Amino acid sequence: MLVHLAQLSDMHVVAEGTDEVLYVDNNGRAAAAVAAIVDESPAMDAVLATGDLTQWGSDAEYDQLAEVIAPLDVPILPIPGNHDTRAGLRRCFPEHPWPSGDGHLSWVVEVEGVRIIGLDTTIPGEPGALFDPGREEWLRTALSNPHAGPTLLAMHHPPFATGIDWMDAAGFVGLDRFVSVVADVHVDRIICGHMHRPMSSMVAGVPAEVGISTAVHVALDLAPDGPLQVIRDPAGYRIWRIDGNAIVAHTRYVDTGETPFTPAWSEIS
Ligand SMILES: [Fe+2]
Numbered sequence: 001m002l003v004h005l006a007q008l009s010d011m012h013v014v015a016e017g018t019d020e021v022l023y024v025d026n027n028g029r030a031a032a033a034v035a036a037i038v039d040e041s042p043a044m045d046a047v048l049a050t051g052d053l054t055q056w057g058s059d060a061e062y063d064q065l066a067e068v069i070a071p072l073d074v075p076i077l078p079i080p081g082n083h084d085t086r087a088g089l090r091r092c093f094p095e096h097p098w099p100s101g102d103g104h105l106s107w108v109v110e111v112e113g114v115r116i117i118g119l120d121t122t123i124p125g126e127p128g129a130l131f132d133p134g135r136e137e138w139l140r141t142a143l144s145n146p147h148a149g150p151t152l153l154a155m156h157h158p159p160f161a162t163g164i165d166w167m168d169a170a171g172f173v174g175l176d177r178f179v180s181v182v183a184d185v186h187v188d189r190i191i192c193g194h195m196h197r198p199m200s201s202m203v204a205g206v207p208a209e210v211g212i213s214t215a216v217h218v219a220l221d222l223a224p225d226g227p228l229q230v231i232r233d234p235a236g237y238r239i240w241r242i243d244g245n246a247i248v249a250h251t252r253y254v255d256t257g258e259t260p261f262t263p264a265w266s267e268i269s
């Protein structure tokens with residue numbers, strides 16, 4: 001079993017003609033990432049979108065998102081972010097196996113033997129995360145079903161403090177509850193978004209990774225109470241290469257003007 005997943009994160013797609021100041025071309029950078037994913041060889045088996053697919057969750061933004069992602073001809077697995085709306089995601093991805101009811105939009109999908117759990121950590125209208133007893137019960141039930149292959153747990157908010165204080169300040173209610181669930185079950189990777197820059201950590205012994213955003217990035221400032229600042233770092237996406245239980249995450253940058261070339265010293269290496 002060899003599976004390739006692309007991870008798009010925090011595209012923050014906006015409506016055509018928006019006058020919002022974004023500092024980068026959100027739609028253009030997301031479209032460039034989509035084009036690069038389409039060109040990947042080997043081809044991607046699915047695309048995981050780890051939240052904040054749109055800027056404000058309006059119908060016009062989801063219509064624009066549908067246009068941006070239209071070139072993708074593999075399953076798109078959307079995780080709700082704090083900038084999304086549940087109704088908007090349901091409307092934009094009608095084929096996705098969303099749960100019934102009005103609650104959190106968590107789901108389980110299998111891609112070529114890889115179990116992917118999409119955990120909705122959002123609180124409608126708020127920036128922070130929530131893992132309440134209902135979500136604990138849902139997650140424990142989802143993970144109690146036996147599965148022979150690897151399990152990826154995807155969620156928008158990272159379940160760890162990152163050290164970028166103004167982002168961490170939004171909070172993660174129920175973080176201890178989440179960590180104790182992960183300690184009790186088998187999960188191979190935790191895959192997140194929200195932070196608008198790549199980072200890695202460990203949660204109850206499980207590697208936890210934050211994907212790179214296609215929108216403007218959060219500035220790297222680890223000073224206590226550091227200011228809210230952004231930076232126009234290169235856009236990109238991650239590629240998860242899953243070969244049985246051997247899981248590697250790569251980062252692809254897009255729109256840098258660079259292409260691979262053979263260096264002059266290749267013959268002596
Ligand atoms: Fe975001």
Ligand SMILES: [Fe+2]
Pocket residue numbers: 051052081082083156193194195
């Ligand atoms: Fe977010």
